[in-house]
Amino acid sequence: MSKLFRAVILGPPGSGKGTISERVASSFGLQHLSSGDFLRENIAAKTEAGVLAKTYIEKGALVPDHVMTRLMLPRLEEMTRHSWLLDGFPRTLAQAEALNSACELDVVISLNIPLETLKERLRHRWIHPASGRVYNMCFNPPRVQGVDDISGEPLIQHEDDKPEALVARLRHYKDVAKPVIDLYRAKGILHMFSDTETDRIWPYVSSLLSAKIPTDLADAQRATTH
Ligand SMILES: Nc1nc2c(ncn2[C@@H]2O[C@H](COP(=O)(O)OP(=O)(O)O)[C@@H](O)[C@H]2O)c(=O)[nH]1
Numbered sequence: 001m002s003k004l005f006r007a008v009i010l011g012p013p014g015s016g017k018g019t020i021s022e023r024v025a026s027s028f029g030l031q032h033l034s035s036g037d038f039l040r041e042n043i044a045a046k047t048e049a050g051v052l053a054k055t056y057i058e059k060g061a062l063v064p065d066h067v068m069t070r071l072m073l074p075r076l077e078e079m080t081r082h083s084w085l086l087d088g089f090p091r092t093l094a095q096a097e098a099l100n101s102a103c104e105l106d107v108v109i110s111l112n113i114p115l116e117t118l119k120e121r122l123r124h125r126w127i128h129p130a131s132g133r134v135y136n137m138c139f140n141p142p143r144v145q146g147v148d149d150i151s152g153e154p155l156i157q158h159e160d161d162k163p164e165a166l167v168a169r170l171r172h173y174k175d176v177a178k179p180v181i182d183l184y185r186a187k188g189i190l191h192m193f194s195d196t197e198t199d200r201i202w203p204y205v206s207s208l209l210s211a212k213i214p215t216d217l218a219d220a221q222r223a224t225t226h
């Protein structure tokens with residue numbers, strides 16, 4: 001079997017990690033693992049970690065490292081036979097170090113998006129909680145306002161996308177992300193993309209991954225996901 005491919009996407013809330021991850025998953029057949037979606041599933045299922053995490057997320061704070069790693073590392077262990085793209089984890093240096101000891105990454109994609117752009121996007125972000133599908137009332141609106149395209153169920157706005165929690169999240173992100181970015185830069189696997197539009201970043205991400213992902217792996221992954 002060819003070598004599996006492991007990637008991480010880093011970026012502040014609203015930078016387009018989820019949007020780009022979906023495109024990577026459908027173009028390259030990698031499994032998209034969103035720590036935010038996984039947290040929300042745990043919150044909905046009222047698991048021990050979910051109940052604990054909820055209190056932090058509502059305040060716009062980060063979930064503590066030990067809770068995140070205890071949640072994510074077992075999830076990754078279930079994926080040892082798959083190539084994946086991890087979105088939202090690691091968020092801190094301690095999480096990056098825990099991930100390092102669990103697996104070896106091939107590529108880290110880092111999204112560098114201006115603050116004003118992030119604030120504007122998150123104000124307009126609505127999600128379908130059951131599936132994690134993300135809409136933007138301007139960039140990517142649902143066909144019918146306020147309603148999920150597939151299920152017809154109502155869309156909601158995350159507590160942490162509301163203005164009270166938003167500014168605290170963006171400020172905190174910057175402080176904790178820097179050492180994570182520095183770590184991956186030092187390892188020589190960091191690829192940084194700067195722009196205000198996902199559609200302008202995507203061609204560069206796509207050509208990076210085309211060059212890095214072995215063709216036979218991409219074909220095999222696609223065959224198993226379609
Ligand atoms: N206007 C605009 N909105 C975008 C763009 N890319 C993503 N979005 C929207 O911005 C919001 C945040 O994107 P998301 O992928 O959820 O970011 P994440 O928080 O980093 O995972 C969502 O509502 C997206 O639909 C873009 O290039 N322009």
Ligand SMILES: Nc1ccn([C@@H]2O[C@H](COP(=O)(O)OP(=O)(O)O)[C@@H](O)[C@H]2O)c(=O)n1
Pocket residue numbers: 012013014017035036037039056057060061062063064068087088089090091092160169
């Ligand atoms: N590694 C992580 C990932 C998410 N989270 C929390 O979960 C929330 C939702 O994560 P997300 O990845 O869906 O959203 P964004 O913060 O990227 O918009 C974050 O705002 C954090 O409060 C965390 O604390 N630590």
